[in-house]
Amino acid sequence: MRRAVVCLLAALAVGLVFAAAALGAGTSAAATGDATYVGTNVTTNTTWTPGEGPYVVTTELTVTENATLTVAPGTTVQVAKDASITVAGSLDAAGTSTDRVSFTTARPKPQPGSWTAITYAGTADSRLRLANTTVEYATTAVRVASADGRITVQDSLLRKHVRAGVAVTTADGPPSLRLARSTIADTGYAGVAVTTPGTDPFARRVAGVTIRDTDFRNPGQYGVVVRARHLVGVSVVGGSITGYESGGVAVSTGNRAADVPGPDDRSVTYTTVHGVEFADARGDAVTIESGHLDRVRVSDIDVHGVDGDGIGVRRAIDLDDVVLDDNTVRGAARGIALTHRRAQRQPPHVSVAVTNNTLRETVGAGVSIDAQRLFVSRLDVRNNTVTGSGGDGVALHAPVLSGATIADNTVRGSHDRGVNVRGSRVRNLTVAGNRVAANGRGGVRVRAARTPGPLTVANNTLVNNVAFGARVSGAANGGPVAARNNTVAANTRGITVDGPSPVRLTGNTIAVNTRSTARSADASAVGPSVGVTLTNASGNVTITRNDIYGHLVGLRAATNGTIDAEHNYWGAPSGPFYASVTPDGDGDTIRMRRGVADIAPIAETPHRALIERPSVSLTANRSTVAAGTDVRVTAASPAGPNATYQFTVDGQRRPTQASPSLVSAFDDPGAHEIAVAVVNDRGVASRPPATTTVRVEDASTAPATTAPPPTAGPPQPADSAAPPSLLDSVLSVPGLLGGALWVLAVGVGGYGVVASMRGAQPPVRGRVAHALAVVAAGVWIAAGLLAVPPLLSAGGVALAGWGVVTAAVVAAASR
Incomplete structure (x- = not known):
């Protein structure tokens, strides 16, 4: 009888497989067409469509000046090994949320670096737009070799590249560059990199770079890195940067900016990092290094799981209207670290606001400001919450310090000093x-x-x-x-x-x-x-x-x-x-x-x-217990509703808590001491602590605890029995009858589908198979209603499954 059940299930599975195979064969035939091989440049306005795709780029391809290549929604472009697409004119790849454009490799086993890049080398009239587009498995997704024109990447995915998602390699900096609502993932060096090749990796000027609501995941060394002598109007707003190795957002104007006074001074102006999450990474979250800083703002960022500094401003010369505001940093090396270096023959000017930040559990200082000389017009450290710092809470050091304000901050639990100001x-x-x-x-x-x-x-x-x-x-x-x-x-x-x-x-x-x-x-x-x-x-x-x-x-x-x-x-x-x-x-x-x-x-x-000083007392709910038994101790104090309690168990201090109760268990026999000090809302602690002693007995000698007998329920009828299982139901007479009809229906229907796929006339009309399936399900449903309840569910599932498979087969056959 059990073999019959196995045969019944096998027959049903065979029928479903036949139907799925038929459906899959129809889908594959519809989706597969002849590829279009592209081996010549695009010299006139051209549109690639999904019906003619996939397009296989077999060699170096250039969209020439004054020509526009439009890639329609749903189109796939496959680029051969070591080939690339160069845009001297314009490229418009605009998919939709349901029909995306794809630039990928033609290799059957894709790997990063399978092709080179989409290289932008346009003029002032050129445009490169990627919208709802996936670019994958290249050395770099978009390589920018021209400072003219405009580049837009929105709602797109750039992933699995050897070097970068977007790399700007021209010494003149990028053209207008905008990324929005996109994802850049699994790159080797950076999500977005503005660096020039050679011995001096600094572009002359970078302006008009906007990155908004974009996620960088495992981008390599950096999420965003910009190295230029002058930066104007660079902003990273929203989104997240996770899994980087050296820095989240790193901006640098040069290693020796302080030695370059006069017209060649390095500068960072109108630069913003706002609303970005940095997590699970190494290196600083935000670094702005060297130069004259003017109207620089880092605000509302969330940093956690990062082993570098939260915000680092390194070796700045002038700091004019620099605002570090409303940021949250947890567990970093330092929360905010700022260093100032005096430029030669130039008086320093400082206007810095470090305000409304929350800095928790940093390894070093919460806020660290270190300057060579500060005659400040404004240095505000105000309204910050700094807790649990491994060094000072707020540290300010300058040989000559004049005109600073440290106000309205909460600094608690630092390993060293709360506020530490030092200088000559x-x-x-x-x-x-x-x-x-x-x-x-x-x-x-x-x-x-x-x-x-x-x-x-x-x-x-x-x-x-x-x-x-x-x-x-x-x-x-x-x-x-x-x-x-x-x-x-x-x-x-x-x-x-x-x-x-x-x-x-x-x-x-x-x-x-x-x-x-x-x-x-x-x-x-x-x-x-x-x-x-x-x-x-x-x-x-x-x-x-x-x-x-x-x-x-x-x-x-x-x-x-x-x-x-x-x-x-x-x-x-x-x-x-x-x-x-x-x-x-x-x-x-x-x-x-x-x-x-x-x-x-x-x-x-x-x-x-x-x-x-508040007073405190301590009581335990039991004074003698067996090993491993929970003991609850409760403190009583008039310290007020906002008091905190510091419990110590056998000399080991527990974390401060708001609850006056503590539950502990002891494995070792003997006397164990529990102490508590209460700290009121003004920070005043009770003296001395209240104590109590709990004696723990060996479990083998402690009196056994007997569990109460189970509460008796209502008497059960002598003839009551559990309902039949599904297996028992299938092995019943109606179960076997319905199963036999179901096996016959699956066999007839499956054979008919296979014959139709081969172009032959089925020996039995489809209506016969449907009738057999309906009768089989009807037998199970009737038996379920009358005598064998599990068969009711089996019949319903069988009938619904038959309908779904039949509809799928019909849909596939009609395509």
Whole structure:
């Protein structure tokens, strides 16, 4: 009986194969025609059509000047080995979304490099247009050897080329070049390359290059590379660049631009990279190298999975209206890296805005700006979010730095400093409105080898940083150092100023700066406790209307005169403990190693709301468990809804989380300690951490856990049985009867189709086969309705399948 079932299925398969074979034979005959071989140049206006194709280009083919070759939708052009198509006139290959034009190889086993290229060598009146066109398996898809005319590639696919999708090789640069909504994939060197051959790969001038909404996939070394002495109006907008080896978008004006002053200066103007995704690649996402930069913008790009820098501006001479805005960079070497080099005999001009960027988990600095000399009219680092940097969050270095603003940024969790500014002379610097938290080597650091100031640190929130909240140092007096209206809390130390510059500390909250000096992210240990530190200060120091409390030492200073320290709140109505003035004060201590502090009058109440450390407790849902059993611990704290929790399990710190609960399991028997510190929304951590201990017993000695007995369901009838399977149904009497009729129908119908294909008269009319199939399906359907349910589905499927195959055979025969 089982063999009968196998035979039945085999017969059905044979029938379907016969029908498909008939259909395929008809399709092949319709699609195959004689190829048109092209071995002479196109000298007059000519149209290639799919009915005459495929066109096989057997040798070098030129579309001569004043001639236009039009390739109609659905046409295939096959180019012989080492042959190419040169366009001195015009080429218009415009397919449609359903009938594409194809330029490919005639080789049966296509490989990249099977033919040379479509080479554009046109005049001012020439046009090269590829629309809904596929160009594949060449050395280069489109090679541009003329700077005249216009090239457009839209809605096209350029793939599997040895060198490039589009390569511009003329020293005069490209003509008007526009790519839109296309894909360039699997090229060896670049998706789009503007480079000249020879020892100097830099074109004289590149202008009018627009790449919009185009995807570059595995393009080789570069997605887009442009090497020219002058770039004007180059834009890459939308789309994606993935899988490159050296750079996503790379623009260079020459290796020694800084040594070429005067009329031959290199320049990049009106250049834009906007809205492009860069992913899963090596090298920088965007690089602009050397020259005078004017109206250059990189904005709204998304960089992830890239091991180079997100945005790199290298060795620029002038930076005039350079905007790096609203970009997202995750996991790159650095987020944004800018270097400036002074040109010979030319004063530098700098106008740069680094704004609204999100830079996360970079290996080095989030923002790195390194300049030889910056007298800036505008250098704004503003409204950026920088988190988890492996170096500094924001790093700014220049021997002479004047006129920079670092404002309204969030810098959190950097391995080194949150904001790090250094140089020989630093003046007219503003650090304002930033939130700088939980950085590994300090909050805001300004270090001048010679003179700091004038500079302002204002309205910042500097919390939970190792080492210090803010520190300014310099060897000589460069101008006043002003820190006002900052919140400086829960750091190792609060505010430190080293050097003789005048100091103005007004309106700050400097509280509970007692974090451990350990560089780990653990915020649970208590370390040094100093609010304000002044070393080598001049007598020109004002500390007034601040709240300084929660420290062992509120003020530690060494000055050459008297500090004006009036109207400060020191943590208690009785004032600070100042041995020579207020020995009964219960507030923070004042320690003067040199000089004196004039503290009266003293503020008896704080000027602003007090900052207090949050408390926390920790409980476990069970204290003794078997090995491998989950334990849930839950922290309780009044720290507020935006608090975060830092759990530590057996000395290993877990990632910071918003949930107050943690679930863990332990494999090793013994006592295991779980600790938690809570950090409130102001960045202040609880001290000390709350702990609990969980004891784990060996599973072999722990009491066994017995599962509850299964809940009894309703009693089942004694004669209830599972429904018959499909195999049992086919082996039933109606199943076998219908199967026999179906095998007969398939045999008669299949034989008739084969006979018709051979031009012979079938021995049995087609209606007989149809009738047998309908009767067979009817037997199954009737049996399914009456007694054997699975046969109902079998009959329906058989009847529908017969109809589909019959329709396909009829359609194929009528073509």
